[in-house]
Amino acid sequence: MGGFEFPKSIDDLPVTNPKWVGRPVKRVEDPQLITGRAEFIDNVELPGMLHCAILHSPHPHARIKSIDMSRAAAMPGVVTTLTGEDAERWTRKSYTTPEGWGTYVLATDKVRFVGEPVAAVAATSRYIAEDALELIDVEYELLDPIVDAFAAAQPDSPKVFDEHENNIMYQRKFTWGEVDEAFAQAGHTYTEKFRWHRVGANPLETFGVISEWDLVEDTLTCRGSFQTPSYMAMGRAATFRLPSNKVRFIGQPHGGSFGGKGGGRGTDITAMLSRKAGGRPVKWIEDRIEYLTAGGSQAWDRHYEVSIAVKNDGTVTALRVKLLDDLGATAEGFGATGAVKPMASFTGCYAIPAAEYDLTLVATNKLPASPYRGMGPPPHNFVLEQMMDIAARDLGIDPAEIRRRNFIPPDQFPYIIPSGNEYDSGEYEAALDKVLEMSGYEELRNEQEEARAQGRLIGVGVVSTIEPGVFDWNAYTVIGTRGIGIPEGVNVSIDTMGKITARVGFALEGQGQYTVVTQLLADYFCVELEDVRVVMADNLSAPPNFGPGGSRLGVAITGAVLGAAQRLTEKLVKVAAKLFEVQPEDVELLDGELRVKSVPESKISVRNVVGIMLNRSDMLPPDVDPSPEATFAWTAPGRVEPDEQGRVKSYLTAANACHLVMVEVDPDTGMVEILKYYIADDCGTRLNPANVDGMIQGALAQGVGAALLEEYVYDENAQPLTASFMDYLLPTIHEVPMPEKASLVTPSPFTPLGAKGAGESAIHTTPAAIMCAINDALLPLKVRATEVPASPNRVWKLIQDAQQQ
Amino acid sequence: MISQRDIRLTVNGVSYEGSAEPRMTLVDFLRHELGLVGTHVGCEHGVCGACTILMDGKAVRSCIMLAAQADGADLMTVEGLAKDAELHPIQQAFMEERGLQCGFCTPGFMMSIHELLQTTTDPSDEEIRDALGGAICRCTGYESILKSVRNAAAKLRAST
Numbered sequence: 001m002g003g004f005e006f007p008k009s010i011d012d013l014p015v016t017n018p019k020w021v022g023r024p025v026k027r028v029e030d031p032q033l034i035t036g037r038a039e040f041i042d043n044v045e046l047p048g049m050l051h052c053a054i055l056h057s058p059h060p061h062a063r064i065k066s067i068d069m070s071r072a073a074a075m076p077g078v079v080t081t082l083t084g085e086d087a088e089r090w091t092r093k094s095y096t097t098p099e100g101w102g103t104y105v106l107a108t109d110k111v112r113f114v115g116e117p118v119a120a121v122a123a124t125s126r127y128i129a130e131d132a133l134e135l136i137d138v139e140y141e142l143l144d145p146i147v148d149a150f151a152a153a154q155p156d157s158p159k160v161f162d163e164h165e166n167n168i169m170y171q172r173k174f175t176w177g178e179v180d181e182a183f184a185q186a187g188h189t190y191t192e193k194f195r196w197h198r199v200g201a202n203p204l205e206t207f208g209v210i211s212e213w214d215l216v217e218d219t220l221t222c223r224g225s226f227q228t229p230s231y232m233a234m235g236r237a238a239t240f241r242l243p244s245n246k247v248r249f250i251g252q253p254h255g256g257s258f259g260g261k262g263g264g265r266g267t268d269i270t271a272m273l274s275r276k277a278g279g280r281p282v283k284w285i286e287d288r289i290e291y292l293t294a295g296g297s298q299a300w301d302r303h304y305e306v307s308i309a310v311k312n313d314g315t316v317t318a319l320r321v322k323l324l325d326d327l328g329a330t331a332e333g334f335g336a337t338g339a340v341k342p343m344a345s346f347t348g349c350y351a352i353p354a355a356e357y358d359l360t361l362v363a364t365n366k367l368p369a370s371p372y373r374g375m376g377p378p379p380h381n382f383v384l385e386q387m388m389d390i391a392a393r394d395l396g397i398d399p400a401e402i403r404r405r406n407f408i409p410p411d412q413f414p415y416i417i418p419s420g421n422e423y424d425s426g427e428y429e430a431a432l433d434k435v436l437e438m439s440g441y442e443e444l445r446n447e448q449e450e451a452r453a454q455g456r457l458i459g460v461g462v463v464s465t466i467e468p469g470v471f472d473w474n475a476y477t478v479i480g481t482r483g484i485g486i487p488e489g490v491n492v493s494i495d496t497m498g499k500i501t502a503r504v505g506f507a508l509e510g511q512g513q514y515t516v517v518t519q520l521l522a523d524y525f526c527v528e529l530e531d532v533r534v535v536m537a538d539n540l541s542a543p544p545n546f547g548p549g550g551s552r553l554g555v556a557i558t559g560a561v562l563g564a565a566q567r568l569t570e571k572l573v574k575v576a577a578k579l580f581e582v583q584p585e586d587v588e589l590l591d592g593e594l595r596v597k598s599v600p601e602s603k604i605s606v607r608n609v610v611g612i613m614l615n616r617s618d619m620l621p622p623d624v625d626p627s628p629e630a631t632f633a634w635t636a637p638g639r640v641e642p643d644e645q646g647r648v649k650s651y652l653t654a655a656n657a658c659h660l661v662m663v664e665v666d667p668d669t670g671m672v673e674i675l676k677y678y679i680a681d682d683c684g685t686r687l688n689p690a691n692v693d694g695m696i697q698g699a700l701a702q703g704v705g706a707a708l709l710e711e712y713v714y715d716e717n718a719q720p721l722t723a724s725f726m727d728y729l730l731p732t733i734h735e736v737p738m739p740e741k742a743s744l745v746t747p748s749p750f751t752p753l754g755a756k757g758a759g760e761s762a763i764h765t766t767p768a769a770i771m772c773a774i775n776d777a778l779l780p781l782k783v784r785a786t787e788v789p790a791s792p793n794r795v796w797k798l799i800q801d802a803q804q805q
Numbered sequence: 806m807i808s809q810r811d812i813r814l815t816v817n818g819v820s821y822e823g824s825a826e827p828r829m830t831l832v833d834f835l836r837h838e839l840g841l842v843g844t845h846v847g848c849e850h851g852v853c854g855a856c857t858i859l860m861d862g863k864a865v866r867s868c869i870m871l872a873a874q875a876d877g878a879d880l881m882t883v884e885g886l887a888k889d890a891e892l893h894p895i896q897q898a899f900m901e902e903r904g905l906q907c908g909f910c911t912p913g914f915m916m917s918i919h920e921l922l923q924t925t926t927d928p929s930d931e932e933i934r935d936a937l938g939g940a941i942c943r944c945t946g947y948e949s950i951l952k953s954v955r956n957a958a959a960k961l962r963a964s965t
Contacts, residue, residue: 026900033908034896036843036883040909043842127826204847204855204943205909255845255909256943288848510907510944690903694945698906701946725852725941733937733947 262296420647469757471550703766
């Protein structure tokens, strides 16, 4: 990029003994968090601030005949109110992928899901605002709800959008390689259907925002728990038809996101309320019921039919996946991207030469689907890995062995998979061997045999997966996203005291990326961590940026920091060269000093060079301005447009993990207990191993939730039944195993320092591994769990079915 | 208007007098009337534990209590842990063991842990799990929280 040479490894940094990068240093984020001082959005109070409450539709599908706001508006304490009429006047319908499946942020013609915003009020307190909702009179004409995805996909189904021909948001079959031929020639073919129910992010902090519309200057300022503030700002400028430099977004530290923070509707509603309230700031803090039923909470509502073609020796020659994904009422939430992302790792760790993806996205009267950590492959990995086990069982091959036989060998990287993405590097067999060794695999199988002999249902699952890292928009071109490359920028400056400040465009969210930036700069300029400070810049002050998402930020911000540091160093070198009366190419940065390469005693500290730049214009070279700062925006190299079959090098890195889990199923209750868990994880260079470990363990917990506990349930009338944490079950400390973990390091040849995307982590692997283990446990009963989550009720029913046969 | 109710209570050793509607929750009173915003609201229905504080030494969920119920009580919140610049051993342990990522649930966890370690100076893992079973962390997967409690317990034992 721009002729830049990024250091390939930590050893290539301009420091003899790196002290920080690659080590589990304490996080710079933590002091403000453990003392309760971090400025989460609901901690912010602005003068004259009002509070918003939103009236949500109680019906999944109904025409709005009338809305009467008069009683609510007249209530003391209510300052202004808002309905779909305002949204229609001031905004555009939501941007969607695929295009054309959006609505206004407040319902206009009809409501399309329970929880859809219908009206809103701004009042002097949240309590009063909530009271006022009771006084809003809405007359609905009920319509038949569309809840079943298969029925919704039929041509004669009632329609979610009257202006569309049917409910099919997207339908396309991708064929990569000679799939039919492979199936025709295969010794064995296996087909199975699977169901993955809706799960989702559930960060402990819901979404929140304060919007302020300055009526005189016609500017909009929003503070909030935005995962991607700059991106949200651009969206709001488009929605409100405002000049983009009149929209300012300030990201507050926020309590997790995992892709599912949501917030578009709440932001737009508060912005319009502020506009109607004479510019007073309006705060909205989503409550948990709102999050669960109407927020960015739900992802992956999938019906699969999967086939594989396998040779006698267990070699898989083709994979067919047919997916019907229920995206809910609109395509506003980027839920569709989750169905497309599996193309970045479609055939997993395996050298399967041909594949087919028959993809249908359908609209129903459920909450619009959102992204969630992993962004789509976790269910795909679940179905692929079940098929591997099904083939292994039938062919009498051990599940670990069939995977070994199909792994992409280390000498074939970089490796292009049939769906077009390129894997950078990997040692899949080494990770498998590590897990088998840690677990004492043979002994586990012996234990299992003994337990089975006693009538206990014990199972082992062993699964290897890919975590595509460093997402790119080109992965989603096929469903209508635009652009190639995602710049992530940072500005680095050194002041006259030698202290370093980095300005980034993303807020604290939990991953520890401010710490990574600090580590990198401290080593690059050979200073202490305390000498570096990272600050959040709003969208108008920050370099181009996106923020966290798609296991991308760690790699991207590393590139940005190293690029900016290098640019800044080039300036320092010129100043030092003039001082020493040598050419710039004779000066280098090493251990925090600018040195003349051939004359070791001719050296000057970075701090002193900066001091000269800022305070001694007489000593500056003519081509250097007195600005010891530099900006660099990094984007993944080599990204292009997809071909006619959607094939494209999209995600830059391919991290690998192998999980082995042993479970016991209680035949009387259907409860699944995790007995043992082992992980070998390879995400290349670990910039901060403690950060990576935290990602693995946290994503493991979410994977346990997805496999065993979490499920958004809608009844046959499309009413959500999971509107609280008593119904939507998040894993607690009692359910999450504490595995034995090992790390392997296969550096990426494509990224600065060799790091791979690692933020999504174990959620790619855990659900697949647990489901494999459950099915291994159920093997003697000759039943198969094909529905996720494998809740006690579902597993119990399977066992009952088996006993009745 | 609904009539206000006078409330007197002690938080972190400081006496406060305020007034609140009878329906105001304790957490809203702490956060928005007293400005003690370190206690967070995660679910508003008593499941997630983010709003956990100590009331007369016992861990309670301040989102499902009314401010009026705390009249006369002695409360402790996350703001009461550190003494000026000196972090409490529980806070130090959380930093050392990476017991947090986003940090939103952390104040609630720390208050539950504070309650546990008051009475159980050397808790077993099972006792730690029992004490924390009613709190949800969506980031860490709990392993580092478990380690934080062990670490904090050791620090507190060493200091007494």
